[in-house]
Amino acid sequence: MPFDVVIVGAGPAGLAAAIRLRQRATEQGEDLSVCVLEKGSEVGAHILSGAIVEPRALDELLPDWREQGAPLNTPARKDRFLWLTRRRAIPLMAPPQMHNKGNYIVSLGNLCRWLARQAEALGVEILPGFPAAEILYDDQGAVRGVATADMGRNPDGSEGLRFEPGVELHARQTLFCEGCHGSLAKQLMTRFDLRRDCDPQTYGLGIKELWEVDSPLHEPGRVVHTVGWPLDNGTYGGSFLYHLDERRVAVGLIVGLDYANPYLSPFEEMQRFKTHPAIRPLFEGGRRIAYGARALVEGGWQSLPRLSFPGGFIAGDSSGFLNVPKIKGTHNAMKSGMTAAEAILDRLRGEAPEGTDADDLRQRLEATWVMRELRRARNIRPAFRRGLWPGITLSAMDTYLLRGRAPWTLHHREDHAQLRPAAVSRPIDYPRPDGRITFDRLASVFLSNTHHEEGQPVHLKLRDATKPTALNLPVYDGPEARYCPAGVYEYVDNGNGGQRLQINAQNCVHCKTCDIKDPGQNIDWCVPQGGDGPNYPDL
């Protein structure tokens, strides 16, 4: 099927790009067909974020969003920043990046659902339930579209009774907006060597729950961030507590995936976090209504790859526009999508041919607030590599004294290379779940509404099937069983006195952590059959 533009991923970046493309085409009276593929069963089903959103990009894209009923209903009011020790909570001064005046606490999934309706009203074709599984190239090696995933294959890959082959969508330009660590973006990075002159990307894993609380401590608009306990001093991360309307609280813990101890379990850290004496009372008597997890990009300015290649562009968190000290990526993802839309139109109209400076999306973004903001924040995340307090000190210096204009740039390393062998690491003894405030993994995954139709090939592909038991288990004591927030990886008895890796692919919540953190870089996360994966209601 031919389209002028195919966009992969209906997140904030992809939807903003689609809207901008159709707006510009309509202004010019051009006929421009735009199609958006989404792997979730519906738009928003796979979106998980905090989220406090800065409405800056939305103001530029759809200035009348208030009148059109965009679901930005809870203005952020009070900012609190706490340093937790095991028993105490010590208020710190919130750094300026964490001030949230003028921002809104939202469900990003619901914002995407709304953006999708705006896009459809502008004539965009949105196709949820159709993951892009393969990139199509022309004879010259330029991208010329994507193919959707096959449906109805048997576990061994052969065609089942209801087999439906994927469909090729041909496009004059293809825009990849798969969010953090996109599975096709990963292929593009290699194919076009897009990371040739930037730092490695570095990531965090965010685990989030939505609660309906029954506590007088609930206060819509309240924003709390914490650092410190339960994470040790060497591990980067922190929590967020955002008080929404209708007695709901979004709570999450983000753990930097450059952590070193293979015994660390981000999931267990999140459960433990809720038991802190300063945190627990908020959840006492409440009920957890949703659970999910998603990796986020933390590399910032120095990890941004090239964004242009023959036949298309990459935008949003697939390239990495999240501002770490703000923990916000939505506004940048949207703006990068909008800017990519302009670059696509210039290519199609022949005004900025491929390969010219004007065609370089990164250079185009240099002229916008996105890059100014990212450049200024660039030294904060790497400063924390030395630990919490050196990080806070260095980033305070960077923020208050140098105002982000330091003459140096600190660099990132690859997350998967940071694990220490189990033999030199300290096992962590996590408390058992109480079933009220803390839960086990399976009870949690249940609330993600994730589903993968049985009898399809496993979508977590091992490059070398022997590596889990040759490397991961003996050297790192099987870290995937701990970092996977959905209990997908399990080492079980192999019947010969040894162990083997069992992959419970049906539990996967598409967070991408295994593809990032696997010490042997042996796991390729691929899209499963259409529409499979979590069904997040309000995350």
Add this chain to the structure above:
Amino acid sequence: MKVLVPVKRVVDYNVRVRPRPDGTGVDTAHAKMSMNPFDEIAMEEAMRLKEGGVVDEVVAVSIGSGDCQDTLRSALAFGADRALLLESDTTDFEPVVISRILAAVVAEEAPDLVIMGKQAIDDDCNQTAQMLAGRLGWGQGTFACRLEVQDGEARVTREVDGGTRTVALSLPAVVSTDLRLNEPRYLKLPNIMKAKKKPLDRRAVAELGVDLTARTRVVAVTAPPERGPGVRVASVEELLDRLKNEAQVI
């Protein structure tokens, strides 16, 4: 020959629902909605009859809010020729009302066969098909796991306790689908695009002039009791003892 397939928009079967805090119903805000799985089976069966040359036209009908258009578009993507939405602000009509509305639709459309789900997975009533057949005075083949249509007759194999029973119905008739009737196809992307352009009529339910008053009132909706934690027993004797004296089940 013409087939009418009623399709209901329900909370997707992968979504775990929870009662609203006030106990008046289930919280469905922002939950993913889909076509009732038994209605997908009905759509699939109707399409197989059409592809087999037995049926010329398949019409899908849904009753509910404007959002039911999504459900009808799925029916059109299955291959229905056209769709009818009977719109109303009420989305939870009880089976007796739905059967009245469907009877009015049948009077207008004059189908030879109505194929519908045996039940909707949201309220699990398992009544609508039977009530509709009774209202129309038509034969009914419920819990169908096999359907053959030939010479003005529908042969329906029904799932009954411990086996199957085959009945022959003279047309027109109502058939309600069970799980084993078929496995619905995956919707093809080109068909989803085509479905956006197929005719979908929207009318207000009120125009049909049927009595919409409910006969029942929902008193309370509660979650199933939570299961307590299990205990580990040391021996078979202890297990038996506990089953006898503590649980008092043997």
